[in-house]
Amino acid sequence: MKTKDISVLLVVILIVAMMIIPMPTLLLDFLLIINISVSLMILLVAMNTKEPLEFSIFPTAILLTTLFRLALNVSTTRSILSHADGGEVIETFGSFVIGGNAVIGFVVFLILVVIQFIVITKGSERVAEVAARFTLDAMPGKQMSIDADMNAGLISDKDARDRRRKIEMESDFYGAMDGASKFVKGDAIAGIIILIINVIGGFIIGMTIHGMGFAEAASTFTLLSVGDGLVSQVPALLISTATGITVTRAATNGSLGSDIMGQIFSYPKLLYIVAGTISVLGIFTPIGIFLTFPIAGLLAFGGYTLQNSIKKQEILQEQADMEEPVEDIGSPEKVINLLQLDTLELEIGYGLIPLADQKQGGDILDRIVMIRRQFAIELGLVIPTIRIRDNLQLTPNQYVLKFRGNRIASGEVYLDHFLAMSQGVEEDGIEGIHVVEPAFGLPAVWVNMEARERAELMGYIIVDPPSVIATHLTEVLKRHAYQLLRREETKELIDNLKERHPNLVDELVPGLLSVGDIQKVLQNLLREQISIRDLAAIFETLADFAVYTKEHRVLTEYVRQSLTRQITEQYAEDGVINVLTAGATLEKGIADSIQQSEAGVQYLSMDPQISRKITEELHEQIERVVKLGGQPIFLTSPSIRMYLKQFVDKVMPTVPVLAYTELEPDIEIQSIGVVNI
Numbered sequence: 001m002k003t004k005d006i007s008v009l010l011v012v013i014l015i016v017a018m019m020i021i022p023m024p025t026l027l028l029d030f031l032l033i034i035n036i037s038v039s040l041m042i043l044l045v046a047m048n049t050k051e052p053l054e055f056s057i058f059p060t061a062i063l064l065t066t067l068f069r070l071a072l073n074v075s076t077t078r079s080i081l082s083h084a085d086g087g088e089v090i091e092t093f094g095s096f097v098i099g100g101n102a103v104i105g106f107v108v109f110l111i112l113v114v115i116q117f118i119v120i121t122k123g124s125e126r127v128a129e130v131a132a133r134f135t136l137d138a139m140p141g142k143q144m145s146i147d148a149d150m151n152a153g154l155i156s157d158k159d160a161r162d163r164r165r166k167i168e169m170e171s172d173f174y175g176a177m178d179g180a181s182k183f184v185k186g187d188a189i190a191g192i193i194i195l196i197i198n199v200i201g202g203f204i205i206g207m208t209i210h211g212m213g214f215a216e217a218a219s220t221f222t223l224l225s226v227g228d229g230l231v232s233q234v235p236a237l238l239i240s241t242a243t244g245i246t247v248t249r250a251a252t253n254g255s256l257g258s259d260i261m262g263q264i265f266s267y268p269k270l271l272y273i274v275a276g277t278i279s280v281l282g283i284f285t286p287i288g289i290f291l292t293f294p295i296a297g298l299l300a301f302g303g304y305t306l307q308n309s310i311k312k313q314e315i316l317q318e319q320a321d322m323e324e325p326v327e328d329i330g331s332p333e334k335v336i337n338l339l340q341l342d343t344l345e346l347e348i349g350y351g352l353i354p355l356a357d358q359k360q361g362g363d364i365l366d367r368i369v370m371i372r373r374q375f376a377i378e379l380g381l382v383i384p385t386i387r388i389r390d391n392l393q394l395t396p397n398q399y400v401l402k403f404r405g406n407r408i409a410s411g412e413v414y415l416d417h418f419l420a421m422s423q424g425v426e427e428d429g430i431e432g433i434h435v436v437e438p439a440f441g442l443p444a445v446w447v448n449m450e451a452r453e454r455a456e457l458m459g460y461i462i463v464d465p466p467s468v469i470a471t472h473l474t475e476v477l478k479r480h481a482y483q484l485l486r487r488e489e490t491k492e493l494i495d496n497l498k499e500r501h502p503n504l505v506d507e508l509v510p511g512l513l514s515v516g517d518i519q520k521v522l523q524n525l526l527r528e529q530i531s532i533r534d535l536a537a538i539f540e541t542l543a544d545f546a547v548y549t550k551e552h553r554v555l556t557e558y559v560r561q562s563l564t565r566q567i568t569e570q571y572a573e574d575g576v577i578n579v580l581t582a583g584a585t586l587e588k589g590i591a592d593s594i595q596q597s598e599a600g601v602q603y604l605s606m607d608p609q610i611s612r613k614i615t616e617e618l619h620e621q622i623e624r625v626v627k628l629g630g631q632p633i634f635l636t637s638p639s640i641r642m643y644l645k646q647f648v649d650k651v652m653p654t655v656p657v658l659a660y661t662e663l664e665p666d667i668e669i670q671s672i673g674v675v676n677i
Helices: 003-018 025-048 058-083 088-097 102-151 157-208 214-248 256-264 268-284 289-330 332-339 350-356 364-378 449-457 465-479 487-500 502-508 515-527 535-545 552-562 564-571 584-592 608-627 641-651
Strands: 344-348 386-390 398-403 406-412 418-421 433-436 443-447 461-463 576-582 594-596 602-604 634-636 657-659 668-675
Touching: 003 058, 025 058, 025 088, 025 214, 058 157, 058 214, 088 214, 102 157, 102 214, 102 364, 157 214, 268 289, 344 350, 350 364, 350 386, 350 465, 364 386, 364 465, 398 465, 406 465, 418 449, 418 465, 443 449, 449 461, 461 465, 487 502, 487 515, 487 535, 502 535, 515 535, 515 552, 535 552, 552 564, 552 641, 552 657, 576 608, 584 594, 584 608, 584 641, 608 641, 608 668, 634 641, 634 668, 641 657
Parallel strands: 344 386, 576 634, 576 668, 634 657
Antiparallel strands: 344 398, 398 406, 418 443, 418 461, 433 443, 594 602
């Protein structure tokens, strides 16, 4: 533990010990002065914070200071009743502050308690309660606003996390303040009870034990008790005031003093009106001009000074606004920002702007949020924020998806139409704009509202424009998912896993594999649409085999074999998987062409004619399965799987290639064709 932690623990223990162990009056005097100092410090901090969360420890501070005051009350009560002496501080408050008059002191004490208990504490308690309730009710709306800003590209992922964390802290803070205000309320009640006990108990003890007369006992113990009550209530009043200031402050850019001066005195002309009113009051009432004219003159002078100050600030601001564009053009710091590229951008034509405007019913931002959640669940990848921009250079109905400034997909949608996709019927059966569906390349027709019902009756699948864009984005991002995983994103995944499996991560990184090596393995998995969500299982496999090889392609094959249950569930339907099997001649042809370099890296060295023959045969088999409406899946031995995948990618990259060892033993494999050469 750090020295600061130990010191706080010792302070709390000593506070509790004060209630049990008698303290000398000299030490009590020091502790009473410290109590007043700490309370004054808390009040000043509360006045200078810009927002309540800057003083998030305040609820706990209220508890500790309240406990400290009660411990002091117990100690001073013990000293007063035992020795008829409360120390110099209490005697000073009892004689000097209240003039030695117990009745006046008792009245002053009651006034302080009423101010603290009924006015400040009661109001602070109510404000904290309402603030806690409204903060909790507003959390869902704030969360949605953060998601919308992030999807619009207005804030980054880090900014979104910080804002979400701030919302959670606000809810916790106001909830804690709601409870902490009860401490201050209880402290005021305890002060009254302790005063009554001290007066009555001191009167009895003074006459029976100390041998005082009635008048002497009443005077002595009443003054000491009232002085003790005032000493404790002054810090309590400071803490109550700090509580009220904290819970009633809204988030601003300045301290309480600057806000008051900047807001109350932001209208100098009103000071002239106040000055004139005070002057009239002195002229036409018995108050007289002797008291009113100096105050009126001070107000008028303040108004004149503030008015001149505001005019100077406006002139300086105008000059700064005029100079700002010149600085932006010539400043190297401004130019360097132009080099930054957004990872993902969605540019839309001006005709599609309503899709991104929530006020017009656009929900494309919400759909992008769902896409990012879908990727996290299905692939275990957090895709970057997709920044949405309007581009006047595009046609009105066009949209373009860019990856690091380069176009990777585009399409057109019509807001007042619906996309009708055929399920076997002829597209000529309905009128509309004939296009190719952007996500899967199927023939489709954009139909208007009148033709929509007819298209549905004819068996067409009807899709609205936002769904067309969302589906297109999803399929394109799946194909480019491996490119979205860069070293920074890989490091974030590793850090997230380390919070739950620290020993596993420490064993693998950086001793066995670097972040770059792990990135390559994860990219290989994502390239073939294998989810990396079970990162712990992936890391365990890497830790087992990275001792023998650092070749990322070989490590990827080991990882795939450890994810058999996941891969089987991904491609099998009802316990059955239909596959195209690599024949013996194909496997032998590929296996005989595998060579090994001097560095120990394996590669494929094949005769061009054999390579062309394999590609043609694969293309023929894939086309045959696709025409029958099936999903082509190749199955081969683990030793040539990654090399066969290279050939399949030349024909259709989306076709998966599996190894026998990547499927569960209880799965039923049905061959729908054999590929030979």
